[in-house]
Amino acid sequence: MTANDNEGRIAAGAAARDLAVLPRSPSEALVPLRPPEPPEREEIDPDPHPFLRMLDGLVTFVFLLACLIVGAYYWIKVKFDQPGPLATSAVVVVPKGEGVSAIAERLQRDGVIADRRVFMTSILYFMYLKGKGTLKAGEYEFPKYATMRQVLDTLVEGKSIEHKVTLAEGLTSYQIVQKLLAHPELKGEIAEIPPEGSLLPDTYKFGRNDTRQDIIERMQAAQQKFLDKVWATRAEDIVVQTPEEALILASIVEKETGRADERRQVAAVFRNRLKNNMRLQSDPTIIYGLAGGKGALDGPIMQEELDRETAYNTYKINGLPPTPIANPGRASIEAVLRPADSKDLYFVADGTGGHVFAATLDEHNKNVFKWRKIEREIRAREAAAKAAQEAAAAAAGEGTAETATTESAAGRPPAEVPPGPGAPVAKSIPGEMAADPITSGAFADPTVLMSPAHPFAVPPEAASGEAVPTPQRNPMR
Numbered sequence: 001m002t003a004n005d006n007e008g009r010i011a012a013g014a015a016a017r018d019l020a021v022l023p024r025s026p027s028e029a030l031v032p033l034r035p036p037e038p039p040e041r042e043e044i045d046p047d048p049h050p051f052l053r054m055l056d057g058l059v060t061f062v063f064l065l066a067c068l069i070v071g072a073y074y075w076i077k078v079k080f081d082q083p084g085p086l087a088t089s090a091v092v093v094v095p096k097g098e099g100v101s102a103i104a105e106r107l108q109r110d111g112v113i114a115d116r117r118v119f120m121t122s123i124l125y126f127m128y129l130k131g132k133g134t135l136k137a138g139e140y141e142f143p144k145y146a147t148m149r150q151v152l153d154t155l156v157e158g159k160s161i162e163h164k165v166t167l168a169e170g171l172t173s174y175q176i177v178q179k180l181l182a183h184p185e186l187k188g189e190i191a192e193i194p195p196e197g198s199l200l201p202d203t204y205k206f207g208r209n210d211t212r213q214d215i216i217e218r219m220q221a222a223q224q225k226f227l228d229k230v231w232a233t234r235a236e237d238i239v240v241q242t243p244e245e246a247l248i249l250a251s252i253v254e255k256e257t258g259r260a261d262e263r264r265q266v267a268a269v270f271r272n273r274l275k276n277n278m279r280l281q282s283d284p285t286i287i288y289g290l291a292g293g294k295g296a297l298d299g300p301i302m303q304e305e306l307d308r309e310t311a312y313n314t315y316k317i318n319g320l321p322p323t324p325i326a327n328p329g330r331a332s333i334e335a336v337l338r339p340a341d342s343k344d345l346y347f348v349a350d351g352t353g354g355h356v357f358a359a360t361l362d363e364h365n366k367n368v369f370k371w372r373k374i375e376r377e378i379r380a381r382e383a384a385a386k387a388a389q390e391a392a393a394a395a396a397g398e399g400t401a402e403t404a405t406t407e408s409a410a411g412r413p414p415a416e417v418p419p420g421p422g423a424p425v426a427k428s429i430p431g432e433m434a435a436d437p438i439t440s441g442a443f444a445d446p447t448v449l450m451s452p453a454h455p456f457a458v459p460p461e462a463a464s465g466e467a468v469p470t471p472q473r474n475p476m477r
Contacts (some may be wrong), residue, residue: 007244027385081119083145084109096137096209103135103155111143112151119148122314132156139208162205163384165215167203169329170254172293176201176219176327180212196293197324198223226330239274240320246336251324252314254332257283259354263335268342268358279347288312288325330385351378 092110094103100123104116113119126132138160142151153159163185167176173194180186188211200223204215231243240246253267270280286301289310306313312321318465344357346364351374358364 063186076118079115079437080122080148082147083149084142084151086112086142086144086146089141090141090370091139091141093139094137095134095154098137100135100278107151112146113148119152121151122148125151127156137209147410160207162207164203164205166203167199167201167219167327168249169327169332170258170328171201172196172288173199175295177216180215182423183212186210186212186215188214190216194220197251197327200226201327201328201329223327227333230330230334230337235339237271238337238339239271240336245320245361247328248320248324249331250328250336251326252280252282252284252321253335254328255326256282257355259329262355263331264338264340265344265357266343266347267332267335267339268353269347271339272343272345274319276345277318278473279318280320281314282314283320285312285314285325286310288321351375 060201088168090110090375092107092112094106098106101122104113104123107113107119108116114401123135127134133156135155136158138158140154140160142154165180165183165186167179169454171179173196176199177190177193182188185208186206190212194216199216199219202219202222206215216397227243231246235245235441238371240249249267249270252261252270256261257266270282273280283301286305286308287297287311290296290305290308306315309316311317312325314321342357343359345359346361346367347355347357348367348371350356350367351371356370358367
């Protein structure tokens with residue numbers, strides 16, 4: 001075969017292909033060419049492996065569950081943070097021992113929350129998943145339109161309504177118990193009157209579920225804690241040897257003065273007297289021995305009461321009384337443990353609410369004479385005020401009688417008109433204040449000092465303004 005033969009065959013094949021693509025007729029030229037047949041596909045097994053079917057279903061379930069959880073989460077979050085149904089603020093009491101479901105039902109019943117189910121779901125999320133505490137019992141005030149978040153925060157943090165009771169320094173344990181029993185917001189009984197001096201006076205806050213015994217126990221714990229703390233900082237030259245003795249002396253200081261700037265001075269006087277083997281001669285101890293801590297005397301201390309033998313009469317006993325005579329405050333305890341640097345042995349009232357101190361008996365007697373003069377002036381003013389009040393009352397009585405006579409003559413019987421709200425109430429002495437009848441300050445009672453048998457008695461001739469002579473004896477105190 002030659003090259004020319006090959007070329008002829010190629011040319012013939014090309015011509016044949018050209019002829020194949022040419023339409024055989026005009027109508028056939030209008031028919032489109034058919035596409036080639038697709039290749040045959042491999043048949044897929046209609047029954048896959050069981051594990052694959054399970055895996056496919058699990059993925060689908062997890063996806064749907066995740067969508068449901070996300071949707072529920074955002075729905076609950078919207079409900080949890082939207083304003084609540086309260087139109088005004090409300091107070092709700094959650095009793096002790098009440099469960100989560102009961103608390104949610106109570107809040108819904110009182111109109112604090114709109115849906116207890118949403119609230120309980122939120123509790124499960126925050127308390128059990130995030131560990132943010134538990135719901136606390138108490139008396140709670142919720143503001144108007146409070147959200148469930150605010151309500152839950154209030155219950156978890158225990159932001160209950162706080163009541164308070166103030167128990168002043170110098171009250172006896174009996175008086176403190178009476179105040180707690182009279183408080184309307186407290187409940188329960190008190191097992192027994194606590195030991196004198198074991199309660200720390202202060203303002204104590206409490207919730208609705210607290211009892212009176214709870215307050216007593218808190219006061220006792222606070223007193224012991226404070227005493228332990230300050231006892232470690234006591235001065236080296238104090239005369240008390242134990243914390244119990246410190247409480248006894250502090251209670252006397254507490255009853256002797258109410259002025260903060262005098263407590264350390266008064267404590268120094270008692271320290272010096274004990275160091276010199278002198279009796280304390282404190283008038284409040286006489287009152288406690290006679291009244292037993294239940295109150296004050298009906299009048300000033302008389303000589304017979306001064307001479308009466310009791311375990312607390314520091315005019316008769318040496319050293320400290322057996323127990324405190326009141327419950328001292330923090331300042332008086334600190335004053336006893338760190339008294340002032342002083343050599344004073346006496347003090348007496350100065351007429352201004354304070355005291356004047358003296359290191360010698362002669363100086364003290366002069367101070368007593370000055371106080372006697374001030375006291376006479378005070379009594380004179382009180383007597384004049386009382387006389388003026390009685391005269392005004394008598395004049396008012398005469399005017400009432402004349403009015404009654406005139407009304408009777410006119411045929412109208414006199415009528416007694418009760419005072420209206422806000423009407424003034426007559427006082428026995430204008431400007432007089434209710435107070436403990438005892439004159440504040442050791443060795444200061446003028447009735448006692450008037451007695452010739454008293455070692456500090458002021459002689460009658462001193463009334464003329466002459467110098468007060470020193471008494472003939474200086475007894476051991």
